[in-house]
Amino acid sequence: MKQPNRKRKLSMDSKEHLNQDGCLEQAEEEKKPRDGATPLSHVPSVAAQEAWSWEQYLTEQKAIAAPVELFSKDQSFPEHENGFQVGMRLEGIDPRHPSVFCVLSVAEVCGYRLRLHFDGYLSCYDFWTNAGSPDIHPVGWCEKTKHELHIPKGYRKDKFVWMDYLKACKLQNAPKKLFRNRSSNGPMPKEFQVGMKLEAVDRKNPSLVCVATIADIVEDRLLVHFDNWDDSYDYWCDVNSPYVQPVGWCQENGRTLIAPQGYPDPENFSWTEYLEATQTNAVPAKVFKMRPPHGFLPSMRLEAVDRRNPRLIRVATVIDVDEQRLKVHFDGWDHKYDYWMDADSPDIHPIGWCDITGHPLEIPYRANDVKILPGQAVCPTPGCRGIGHIRGPRYSGHHSAFGCPYSDMNLKKEATLHDRLREQTQANLESDSSHSRSKNLCSLNFNGKHEKVNSQPRLVQQAKCLKIKGKEDIDLDNLFRGLSVAGGWVGCRLPGASLSPRQHESR
Numbered sequence: 327m328k329q330p331n332r333k334r335k336l337s338m339d340s341k342e343h344l345n346q347d348g349c350l351e352q353a354e355e356e357k358k359p360r361d362g363a364t365p366l367s368h369v370p371s372v373a374a375q376e377a378w379s380w381e382q383y384l385t386e387q388k389a390i391a392a393p394v395e396l397f398s399k400d401q402s403f404p405e406h407e408n409g410f411q412v413g414m415r416l417e418g419i420d421p422r423h424p425s426v427f428c429v430l431s432v433a434e435v436c437g438y439r440l441r442l443h444f445d446g447y448l449s450c451y452d453f454w455t456n457a458g459s460p461d462i463h464p465v466g467w468c469e470k471t472k473h474e475l476h477i478p479k480g481y482r483k484d485k486f487v488w489m490d491y492l493k494a495c496k497l498q499n500a501p502k503k504l505f506r507n508r509s510s511n512g513p514m515p516k517e518f519q520v521g522m523k524l525e526a527v528d529r530k531n532p533s534l535v536c537v538a539t540i541a542d543i544v545e546d547r548l549l550v551h552f553d554n555w556d557d558s559y560d561y562w563c564d565v566n567s568p569y570v571q572p573v574g575w576c577q578e579n580g581r582t583l584i585a586p587q588g589y590p591d592p593e594n595f596s597w598t599e600y601l602e603a604t605q606t607n608a609v610p611a612k613v614f615k616m617r618p619p620h621g622f623l624p625s626m627r628l629e630a631v632d633r634r635n636p637r638l639i640r641v642a643t644v645i646d647v648d649e650q651r652l653k654v655h656f657d658g659w660d661h662k663y664d665y666w667m668d669a670d671s672p673d674i675h676p677i678g679w680c681d682i683t684g685h686p687l688e689i690p691y692r693a694n695d696v697k698i699l700p701g702q703a704v705c706p707t708p709g710c711r712g713i714g715h716i717r718g719p720r721y722s723g724h725h726s727a728f729g730c731p732y733s734d735m736n737l738k739k740e741a742t743l744h745d746r747l748r749e750q751t752q753a754n755l756e757s758d759s760s761h762s763r764s765k766n767l768c769s770l771n772f773n774g775k776h777e778k779v780n781s782q783p784r785l786v787q788q789a790k791c792l793k794i795k796g797k798e799d800i801d802l803d804n805l806f807r808g809l810s811v812a813g814g815w816v817g818c819r820l821p822g823a824s825l826s827p828r829q830h831e832s833r
């Protein structure tokens with residue numbers, strides 16, 4: 327957690343500044359053309375890539391593809407083309423802070439995917455998403471739906487006007503027609519209301535079921551917030567998600583319910599008392615409908631975003647499944663790179679998705695295909711073609727383990743990215759109150775008074791609770807379920823611990 331060089335690092339990185347028109351300029355090094363840094367990929371594998379086909383591969387491997395019917399609308403073949411263009415402005419959710427809506431710009435378009443950039447921030451926070459993602463909205467959406475918009479760094483909240491910003495900076499907003507209309511999924515049942523309580527799985531740590539609140543509702547999805555925890559654990563899901571359950575579900579199913587942080591007697595948590603103390607209601611149990619099991623089976627093949635290098639989609643195999651998730655293995659790669667993904671993750675696709683959407687597909691790695699020319703600088707990690715960089719899209723490639731998202735030294739790093747919003751706080755922008763909504767909703771203390779949300783990592787605080795839980799061990803795998811941020815693999819910061827995503831594989 328301690329970063330001795332942080333101050334220096336920040337001052338080096340914070341090169342963004344306002345120009346004469348008050349427009350944000352990107353740091354010089356971010357603007358430099360990327361051709362100079364283009365990696366030398368292993369030459370023969372390019373030819374191999376061109377000759378490769380799923381059909382042939384499946385026959386060769388005697389393997390089967392995951393049937394298209396198993397994929398949701400967000401995962402399957404898109405109905406529309408990706409009409410977004412680089413530079414277009416929009417509003418969208420920060421994947422690391424799901425309750426926060428931000429001013430975003432399209433930094434890169436690839437097939438049906440977009441790399442989105444937070445205006446005013448460094449590109450290391452950029453992230454990839456699908457063009458049909460429910461997390462993105464047109465300019466003006468926040469105002470229309472009464473959501474707070476987190477404005478670009480360097481602007482005053484009370485002075486920011488979208489249209490002035492676009493005009494002054496000669497920017498284009500992304501046309502409304504490019505955003506997918508999700509009303510076809512049916513509206514949210516009216517029984518689900520903001521402020522209501524439920525029991526929900528902590529997706530970062532799925533063995534925990536915790537006291538939670540509906541912090542927001544947008545179209546057919548709800549925002550789950552864990553009472554008295556910071557918003558980094560929040561997530562959006564639809565009402566049929568297996569992650570949300572009615573109040574009393576744990577008791578009925580013999581599971582331990584994790585009480586809100588700071589609850590006086592967590593082992594004897596009582597919903598009746600808690601609802602009364604917080605003057606809130608539970609979502610009626612009858613409105614919960616469980617979605618059918620996901621249907622993915624071990625050995626099925628699919629295409630999956632590699633979250634250590636989220637610009638890439640690889641040929642992958644399901645090697646294990648549980649109720650809500652599947653474990654993916656990237657064909658030809660070492661098993662240390664395997665990880666669990668939610669079965670409803672928008673980052674898995676049926677075979678042929680890349681081909682149809684015009685996205686490159688990373689084919690299985692075969693050591694024999696690779697011949698390195700004498701004197702050629704290539705990444706030493708087997709399978710890695712030198713694409714991407716641990717420090718984000720500022721560098722398009724790497725030639726050594728130092729920049730490689732897959733090298734042992736980088737896999738062992740606890741975290742490569744500090745918190746974008748905390749960085750802002752440090753920049754003396756404490757007046758920011760983008761979290762006030764959920765705080766007011768969910769952070770009542772047990773006398774009904776407001777309490778400051780503690781942002782210490784959840785696991786540390788829960789140590790006491792976990793000991794009591796005995797057999798229900800915490801799932802370390804999921805601590806490292808980094809988000810698909812463009813900087814590559816992002817783990818979870820654990821003070822005093824240096825667990826790597828690999829160590830728990832041996833458990």
Ligand SMILES: [Zn+2]
Nearest residue numbers: 705707710730
């Ligand atoms: Zn590499």
